[in-house]
Amino acid sequence: MPSIRAPATKQTATLMVAVKCRPLTDLERLRSRNIIQVTDDKSVVVLDPDLSKDYLDRIQNRTKEKRYSFDHAFGPECTNLDVYQRISSTIAGVIQGLNATVFAYGSTGSGKTYTMVGTHQDPGLMVLSLHTIFNLIKKDKSSDVFEVSCSYLEVYNEVIYDLLVKSSGHLELREDPEHGIIVAGLRNIKVQSADKILELLHIGNSRRKTESTEVNATSSRSHAVLEIMVRRTRRNQYGSQVLRGKLALVDLAGSERASETNIAGQKLRDGANINRSLLALANCINALGKQQKKGLAYVPYRNSKLTRILKDGLSGNSRTVMVATISPADDQYHHTVNTLKYADRAKEIKTEIHKNIGTVDTHVEDYKRMIDNLKVEVCRLREELAEKESQLTLKPAERAANEELIFVGCIKP
Numbered sequence: 576m577p578s579i580r581a582p583a584t585k586q587t588a589t590l591m592v593a594v595k596c597r598p599l600t601d602l603e604r605l606r607s608r609n610i611i612q613v614t615d616d617k618s619v620v621v622l623d624p625d626l627s628k629d630y631l632d633r634i635q636n637r638t639k640e641k642r643y644s645f646d647h648a649f650g651p652e653c654t655n656l657d658v659y660q661r662i663s664s665t666i667a668g669v670i671q672g673l674n675a676t677v678f679a680y681g682s683t684g685s686g687k688t689y690t691m692v693g694t695h696q697d698p699g700l701m702v703l704s705l706h707t708i709f710n711l712i713k714k715d716k717s718s719d720v721f722e723v724s725c726s727y728l729e730v731y732n733e734v735i736y737d738l739l740v741k742s743s744g745h746l747e748l749r750e751d752p753e754h755g756i757i758v759a760g761l762r763n764i765k766v767q768s769a770d771k772i773l774e775l776l777h778i779g780n781s782r783r784k785t786e787s788t789e790v791n792a793t794s795s796r797s798h799a800v801l802e803i804m805v806r807r808t809r810r811n812q813y814g815s816q817v818l819r820g821k822l823a824l825v826d827l828a829g830s831e832r833a834s835e836t837n838i839a840g841q842k843l844r845d846g847a848n849i850n851r852s853l854l855a856l857a858n859c860i861n862a863l864g865k866q867q868k869k870g871l872a873y874v875p876y877r878n879s880k881l882t883r884i885l886k887d888g889l890s891g892n893s894r895t896v897m898v899a900t901i902s903p904a905d906d907q908y909h910h911t912v913n914t915l916k917y918a919d920r921a922k923e924i925k926t927e928i929h930k931n932i933g934t935v936d937t938h939v940e941d942y943k944r945m946i947d948n949l950k951v952e953v954c955r956l957r958e959e960l961a962e963k964e965s966q967l968t969l970k971p972a973e974r975a976a977n978e979e980l981i982f983v984g985c986i987k988p
């Protein structure tokens with residue numbers, strides 16, 4: 576079976592960075608002050624948490640107040656749907672054969688899981704994206720054939736587990752010449768509806784490692800990656816064209832300082848591993864940001880499983896959105912500024928996107944049939960042309976007689 580790869584046209588895309596500030600929790604309202612101002616739909620101001628600064632300190636710039644601007648900024652009153660509406664065009668590309676990655680980045684308790692998974696009243700980006708994909712598929716279902724499958728994994732203590740398999744073993748990463756980094760043995764389940772994926776997501780989330788820390792009652796101890804693969808087959812008279820789009824939705828584990836979360840033993844080890852991979856991610860963001868400004872820089876993807884999995888989303892074939900989540904509480908000032916610092920660097924990151932137009936599986940027999948049909952067509956056109964030419968080369972008298980004959984021939988039955 577021959578395979579024909581259609582030429583892909585590449586386009587450069589810049590990583591989209593959105594910042595989302597959650598509201599103060601009930602507990603925080605009692606002991607913390609709000610230091611975040613989202614001044615417009617792109618700008619965020621982090622106020623100096625130290626109220627003792629006097630006027631002179633402020634005008635002499637001895638303040639820790641910081642200002643940032645991003646592609647989008649969302650205040651505590653914004654819902655996940657508000658965020659989603661700004662990124663939905665990226666998701667829609669998946670059914671056209673484009674890859675997309677959405678990841679939430681922020682310190683522990685800043686609202687990453689809330690943003691990605693959400694609640695019943697305020698569904699998160701994972702849920703909203705799935706509905707978009709299936710609604711778009713419904714529209715084009717009459718002309719094209721779609722196949723949707725999903726996988727859900729977690730990286731816990733630098734080990735990959737399949738969240739769609741009960742008591743999954745350790746999985747390994749492999750480099751595939753055609754598909755890039757793949758997780759060997761990861762279950763890929765075919766699904767017919769968004770509800771089925773949501774059911775799988777729910778099961779996967781119940782298997783995810785979470786712990787109660789002092790900062791967050793259900794703190795994610797692992798990085799979770801939900802991947803939705805859409806295979807679209809378009810049939811036309813020349814055979815079939817296959818488009819393959821992939822959406823990766825990533826909920827990272829929370830980074831924290833051991834002193835702050837009051838943890839020890841296993842939890843402390845988890846924290847060290849989480850921080851190691853988040854540090855590796857931060858280093859990759861740094862290097863990629865520098866690469867855009869100063870030219871080539873080494874990007875240390877291989878320093879963690881997480882960065883190897885996210886490699887495509889950070890520099891390969893993907894339209895990527897980073898949602899930086901922050902807490903408005905004054906005691907989170909350092910975490911907030913740190914998150915915004917990396918979000919600011921991520922704005923420089925560029926990816927190259929192209930449609931994954933797969934092999935056109937047309938049998939030799941199909942080509943033979945097409946050639947035969949074309950041969951018949953050419954013969955017919957040649958005959959028509961010869962007849963027209965002979966008409967033109969006839970002498971005028973002959974032509975008149977000929978036309979008369981044709982005319983007589985027409986009216987006589």
Ligand SMILES: Nc1ncnc2c1ncn2[C@@H]1O[C@H](COP(=O)(O)OP(=O)(O)OP(=O)(O)O)[C@@H](O)[C@H]1O
Pocket residue numbers: 596597598600651681682683684685686687688689690791793794795796827828829830900
């Ligand atoms: N936009 C929001 N509106 C209301 N509550 C929110 C919002 N965002 C987050 N929260 C609440 O804040 C708390 C922490 O959120 P979440 O668990 O999503 O943080 P996280 O960043 O995923 O933390 P970790 O990294 O420790 O897993 C939760 O109680 C959550 O319900």
